[in-house]
Amino acid sequence: MTDLTRLTAAEQSALLGAREISSVELTHAHLDRIAATDGDLGAFLHVSDIALTVAEEVDQARAGGVELHALAGIPVAIKDVLCTTDMPATAGSKILEGWVSPYDATPVALLRAARLIPLGKTNMDEFAMGSSTEHSAYGITRNSWDRTRIPGGSGGGSAAAVGAFQAPIALGSDTGGSIRQPAAFTGTVGMKPTYGGVSRYGAIALASSLDQVGPVSRTVLDSALLHDVIGGHDPHDSTSIPDAWPSFAEAARRGAMGESLKGLRIGVVAELDQPGFQPGVSARFHETLQLLAEQGAEIVEVSAPNFEYAVAAYYLILTAEASSNLAKFDSVRFGMRVNPGGSATVEDVMSATREAGFGDEVKRRIILGTYALSAGYYDAYYGSAQKVRTLIQRDFAAAFAKADVLVSPTAPTTAWKVGENLADPLAMWLSDITTIPVNMAGIPGMSIPIGLADEDSLPVGLQIMAPAREDARLYEVGAAIEALLDAKRGASFATLTPEYDGGNR
Amino acid sequence: MSDITEDTVRHLANLARIALTPDEVSKLTGELAAIVDAVEKVTAVATPDVPATSHPIPMENVWRDDVVADQLTAEQALTGAPDHDGSRFRVTAILGEEE
Numbered sequence: 180m181t182d183l184t185r186l187t188a189a190e191q192s193a194l195l196g197a198r199e200i201s202s203v204e205l206t207h208a209h210l211d212r213i214a215a216t217d218g219d220l221g222a223f224l225h226v227s228d229i230a231l232t233v234a235e236e237v238d239q240a241r242a243g244g245v246e247l248h249a250l251a252g253i254p255v256a257i258k259d260v261l262c263t264t265d266m267p268a269t270a271g272s273k274i275l276e277g278w279v280s281p282y283d284a285t286p287v288a289l290l291r292a293a294r295l296i297p298l299g300k301t302n303m304d305e306f307a308m309g310s311s312t313e314h315s316a317y318g319i320t321r322n323s324w325d326r327t328r329i330p331g332g333s334g335g336g337s338a339a340a341v342g343a344f345q346a347p348i349a350l351g352s353d354t355g356g357s358i359r360q361p362a363a364f365t366g367t368v369g370m371k372p373t374y375g376g377v378s379r380y381g382a383i384a385l386a387s388s389l390d391q392v393g394p395v396s397r398t399v400l401d402s403a404l405l406h407d408v409i410g411g412h413d414p415h416d417s418t419s420i421p422d423a424w425p426s427f428a429e430a431a432r433r434g435a436m437g438e439s440l441k442g443l444r445i446g447v448v449a450e451l452d453q454p455g456f457q458p459g460v461s462a463r464f465h466e467t468l469q470l471l472a473e474q475g476a477e478i479v480e481v482s483a484p485n486f487e488y489a490v491a492a493y494y495l496i497l498t499a500e501a502s503s504n505l506a507k508f509d510s511v512r513f514g515m516r517v518n519p520g521g522s523a524t525v526e527d528v529m530s531a532t533r534e535a536g537f538g539d540e541v542k543r544r545i546i547l548g549t550y551a552l553s554a555g556y557y558d559a560y561y562g563s564a565q566k567v568r569t570l571i572q573r574d575f576a577a578a579f580a581k582a583d584v585l586v587s588p589t590a591p592t593t594a595w596k597v598g599e600n601l602a603d604p605l606a607m608w609l610s611d612i613t614t615i616p617v618n619m620a621g622i623p624g625m626s627i628p629i630g631l632a633d634e635d636s637l638p639v640g641l642q643i644m645a646p647a648r649e650d651a652r653l654y655e656v657g658a659a660i661e662a663l664l665d666a667k668r669g670a671s672f673a674t675l676t677p678e679y680d681g682g683n684r
Numbered sequence: 685m686s687d688i689t690e691d692t693v694r695h696l697a698n699l700a701r702i703a704l705t706p707d708e709v710s711k712l713t714g715e716l717a718a719i720v721d722a723v724e725k726v727t728a729v730a731t732p733d734v735p736a737t738s739h740p741i742p743m744e745n746v747w748r749d750d751v752v753a754d755q756l757t758a759e760q761a762l763t764g765a766p767d768h769d770g771s772r773f774r775v776t777a778i779l780g781e782e783e
Contacts, residue, residue, distance in 0.1 A: 621740020
């Protein structure tokens, strides 16, 4: 029998619909895979103990003739930043160890309503602060392509789980690249929707004007199918866009037909295609552009001069908003409480708790954010960063006047070695240069795998960007490029994945 | 160059309610100075004629009807609390002896 975990969610869905497999079998296969590999991979912080029961209920409903959603019975992994009522939500932090939310995040509630099977919660940098998943309070996640490498971050757990066939699809969150960069590093697909396209209700906030929840998968169609489930307006999130959205799965299927690239204007952002990028990354990127041109796409160069200031502005805005958002961890309403003893006041308890509960990177960013917001510095730092944001939006507007989509390598390098960038926080921050402008402008961005770098045989990602609200365009173009590369390769990208012989969980 | 000193970091830590150790204060002072120098470049292009953007997709007046919605009950809200008396969160003294 075929290994069910190697199939895409769309393929699994077809088998479930045809009653050739049951959700219990499918869920079992993934739980077995997790048990056999996650001891070393470290993608999951918590594995659901009710997944098989939920799967059984879906099988019974199907047998009873109940009309089910196409993804009903499909297992899904959930980034630990999202609140869940049946599993803890720690956001990778000690301060929330063991905490179980009294309500489900909206994307999770929508998964349950469509009757997907939550498999577990995936590892992440603490409060999504990091680009390598090394800042989790619960240990690192490895890259299934090379166990000595990081899987990217902050959503390294979701990307690694999907890349290592522990789950066909997963939820992530992306504040400065946390869905797209791990996708690039693990050879998977990741989509950051338009800001406000997916509800953030129940997503533990990092930076509220940048955060966005989105799908992770091995194919563009699978992300589209998942996005169709989690997207749409939510009155619980006042930043949620009230517009109706087209079907993203339809857009992906249209793209895979092969007609979408003819005449498509593809803009190459000069500032995101630099000589300093890893040669193997640049080589795959330019090869792909050549291939697209051969299919009738028009490649145009565009310039975005203010992207140079994007990383600096991003870290001012992010830390300012994070210092405010993380004030809620006050030892009063939820999470850890450390009492230093004596006649400690509530403020003493608060300070002792936050000292013990937060990791180094979180403290560093809260202190910087507090500085950026403090009297006398607010205008120079936070105020200036918000102006840079306007300039970045203008750069994108000018670029989209010349191109239908913009492209760049998703990351300047392939996955780096565990520990390599830990000593220098600034170097780690600069690695996000390619993904950050998208969050600053609120536009959608997708990463798809385009090949392996010659130096290290590790995956390289292509980032595709579209104007705000044009998420469907990304699914169409992404699926078109994916189909082109699959046809050239004669197989899907996932078939290149080396066997992962990680230890038992 | 930034003007970050250990006193600055201690002041910020107090504002942020994090009881940093002396080692952390010393390490963060160096790191913060380097980071502030690196992010200072935003001031170069943030001229007075450029408006600020606080929110990537502008929206105004997001209201809902003034009715009780599916909010948490007091019991649900207390489930994750470190300490409570059944209806309220319980904390140590709000004011210190000298206050």
